[in-house]
Amino acid sequence: MNGAQALIRTLADSGVEVCFANPGTSEMHFVAALDTVPEVRGVLALFEGVVTGAADGYARMADRPAATLLHLGPGMVNGLANLHNARRAHTPVVNVIGDHATHHKTVDAPLESDIDALTGWTGGWTRTSTAAASVGADAAEAVAAAAGGRIANLVLPADVSWGEGGVAAQPIPVQPRSTVEDSVLAEIAEVLRSGESTVVLLGGGATRERGLRAASRIAAATGVKLFAETFPARIERGAGLPAVDRLGYLAEQVQWQLTDVRHLVLAGAKAPVSFFAYPGKASELTPDGCAAHTLAEVGSDVVDALERLADLVAKGVEPLLQAESRPALPSGPLTPQNWTEVIGALLPEGAIISDEANTSGLMIPMTTAGAPRHDVLTLTGGAIGQGLPVAVGAAVACPDRPVICLQADGSAMYTISALWTMARENLNVTTVILNNRAYAILRMELTRVGAEAAGPKAKALLDLAQPDLDFVQIARGMGVSATRATTAEELAEQFAAALERPGPHLIDAIVPSLI
């Protein structure tokens, strides 16, 4: 057994079933070894940003990590943007980063670079394997390290990969999340009973069903208001689940949502901050005179904490559940609102939404609130180009659920080759491109930062027209069937038809810009 075989055998035994890959020469023994471990599926992507984003989407849905296979430093850098998003999502990811053979590191070959700088950038856990005999044990530790919601980087020199004497290692039991002390629960219960205006901010596992139900019981019993963090890694919502609004993207929205709030209880979420800085505006958005209280740190067992807190303050109280309710199917030319009504009217049971609709998606939370139960995966770290890859990963994790990718045009172009992987793997992903032919969010931000006096050169840098992007042709060029919708009726017909058929489909929805 060589090192690569021991590594993959250990990954499989540790519960890793998928490896999203874009390999190079230094990874050839790893690639060859995949056939020796039937439990691990290899999924090829044509760009590392698709690899890492897919691993993020997979783990958000599967609740266990996928592996990635990346080609030295210059391959890894292409995957860093979506690893940034995965880090912000607290997603477990196990990166296998091929490196030159140990004896080749000293000759400064063309692809040589400082991999440590890159693994450091991702945060999390890093190890460089030094021998075929120990790489199995390294892999088991990598999976265990990732399990808490971290990125684990295993650097695999080619000679460790091809060296004989590999030993598969036993899986390492996952450490339970840290639990919250009773005394903390008692203090928070005191705050909730104070009668003062209180918001509970839900993040991490608290935006999944159990957490939401407990939080809803607490709100029903005490009158506190619930919000989810602005960009949850995964939020379960729709008819039959408690409905919780997310904090807004803009600082002004958050300030309005938190008006007159005296207590902010943090349940697996951080205190809100402005996404960007603006001249003369605050960065921290907890209002003056509002006390922040931590119920559960990010990464601790927030679901358990909410359930125990509910038992303290809401014994016998039931959660408030969203009733089924859908918008009527609209008609006429597409608008920033009516396309979201189409989605709300037709969203299928059990859908997974990968949401990178950005400005075009402002109304989506409202128009889908009463749709059948579904999951939403959001852009956690602000590094655009996440939507399509996360949809790939979610569809690999959940082949029996329909995946809907709501994708802004500008961001789509960062990782557009994800469409090819959807075609190759015949994934059930319906992509709706919100094609407003602009970086619309930047048009808004240009004004908001006070840079109003923009001339033609500035405007051209925010404009995606000249030429218009034709996503129908781009998708077909990558083997994905595609259609264009300019009216609500066309979008409805195409969306419904796409959901009927297995495999991927893309709708190029020509939607005017909000701004």
Add this chain to the structure above:
Amino acid sequence: MNGAQALIRTLADSGVEVCFANPGTSEMHFVAALDTVPEVRGVLALFEGVVTGAADGYARMADRPAATLLHLGPGMVNGLANLHNARRAHTPVVNVIGDHATHHKTVDAPLESDIDALTGWTGGWTRTSTAAASVGADAAEAVAAAAGGRIANLVLPADVSWGEGGVAAQPIPVQPRSTVEDSVLAEIAEVLRSGESTVVLLGGGATRERGLRAASRIAAATGVKLFAETFPARIERGAGLPAVDRLGYLAEQVQWQLTDVRHLVLAGAKAPVSFFAYPGKASELTPDGCAAHTLAEVGSDVVDALERLADLVAKGVEPLLQAESRPALPSGPLTPQNWTEVIGALLPEGAIISDEANTSGLMIPMTTAGAPRHDVLTLTGGAIGQGLPVAVGAAVACPDRPVICLQADGSAMYTISALWTMARENLNVTTVILNNRAYAILRMELTRVGAEAAGPKAKALLDLAQPDLDFVQIARGMGVSATRATTAEELAEQFAAALERPGPHLIDAIVPSLI
């Protein structure tokens, strides 16, 4: 004048005429300030890998840096692969990396990351501007730092950009390259006169006309053999110039090229090393018993050194110049050889070739050797996805010269949105996609590393079929006219037609894989 205006004013005064950009909110004041400096052209790319690759291609042709505009750490990471190639090419690049406002750095906003780790990874020069009053001076230093062939990173916090009190700085005179001592020239002259088998390896500026002419005089006078480094940043070649073969990509090729060589004279190049490591094979390729002599270090004035050396050993000797000679136009279905004959037969005078044809391009150096004079820009760092962006930059630098991008299919997909920038800027780029529907180089490498026993999962990870990529549709989707060629006649007709028309065109050439 705010900081951004002072910065751009200084860039212009320091000779920077183009800014390749993919901005975000933290860069909005920079974007707005572009209109205040007419001399600096903004060129939008839809992905940072296109931004940085274009800056590399621009500077290789213009011999002065372009600026880039990148959006915080998560935007910069997308540009790192082509910055790696630029670093290996010793290209001057000035990156302006927007960052959060200074007071916003502490709140761990979603896009916050360790930018220092990334700038460190690129090597070169880095500074974080701290005040609007000094950012002009920082910019002048950045341009000066880049001029030696380095990457200069200027981190620009948003408050420095929007702050008033900016002061444009005077340009800093470029430091001349270090010159080689007479004693070194005398020692090398001794080697050349020894009569022992000697190779002079040319790199950096030595692969441009003046260096080549001097080297050719030396070879003609002393009988030494000349090679260019495997992946020159820019090599001038064709009829009327000295013809110099490049060292091969494979270690075996280099070993064959250096058989029985006793002296290796390094002229602006490093001693050859294997691109990758292979079990049981050498990393350093200088043969046993061959002495390496450094005529000029990488980065020093190698052209001056070669000219002075020629005056020592080849007084009155003329260089040997390539005669004009073109292959006949071939016919029949495309093959790995005949497509290169089409290019050789039709290559126009003054062409710039951006070469990322990889395995498909093996014959290109032979079939274009006697074509009219042209420049070739190669994949210097092995980070794939360089060809299309470098073509963009070369075409911006040299609007009156035809740019030919010879581009492998798999690598094309890394930075495919470069096509959109070609369309927007109406660049004279003719792209020939060598569509062999495989990572053909990896099929070869899978065998070469000794991983022969590859099963179906391994083979699938090297295969770009299922579905086939249709580059005609992809290109048209981005506004670039496109055609498909399956025979030599079709390729010849389409290539000639594309050269006649202004603006970009793409030919999807269906070429069987060599392997």
